[in-house]
Amino acid sequence: MIVAKRFNWEAAHRLPWHEGKCKQIHGHSYKMIVEFDGELNEKGMVVDFNDIKKMIEPIVKQIDHATIISSNDFELKELFEAKSWKYFLLPFDSTAENLCNYFLGLIIEQHKDLLVANRVKEVGVKVFETDTTYAYTKATLK
Numbered sequence: 298m299i300v301a302k303r304f305n306w307e308a309a310h311r312l313p314w315h316e317g318k319c320k321q322i323h324g325h326s327y328k329m330i331v332e333f334d335g336e337l338n339e340k341g342m343v344v345d346f347n348d349i350k351k352m353i354e355p356i357v358k359q360i361d362h363a364t365i366i367s368s369n370d371f372e373l374k375e376l377f378e379a380k381s382w383k384y385f386l387l388p389f390d391s392t393a394e395n396l397c398n399y400f401l402g403l404i405i406e407q408h409k410d411l412l413v414a415n416r417v418k419e420v421g422v423k424v425f426e427t428d429t430t431y432a433y434t435k436a437t438l439k
């Protein structure tokens with residue numbers, strides 16, 4: 298059985314190497330769907346939706362209304378530090394694919410014990426950059 302919850306945030310970003318318009322700082326209304334695949338417990342649940350909210354919301358708060366900056370985008374990082382503007386630093390470019398991998402890793406790293414205790418076998422993450430485009434990845438818990 299798979300349960301999932303959707304989260305939303307607003308953020309700006311750019312891809313400095315991009316030859317099209319993504320080189321410019323622009324914004325997205327991001328959506329992320331987090332899925333948990335596992336066995337039903339005695340209460341008829343995979344993971345309590347409230348627990349999912351508690352796991353993921355702190356991560357979303359950090360990135361909401363921030364500018365996502367890759368750590369090699371020195372100019373932008375310097376500017377945001379000097380101005381004390383909110384930014385979310387990534388060790389790689391802020392493509393939907395990279396964000397997807399990053400959030401999946403973070404969720405598993407921070408909540409593995411809870412997920413294993415809930416007999417979750419697989420975690421999936423979808424990151425929507427727009428209404429029509431998303432990246433999707435999943436990992437099996439060992």
Ligand SMILES: [Zn+2]
Nearest residue numbers: 310319323325
């Ligand atoms: Zn973009």
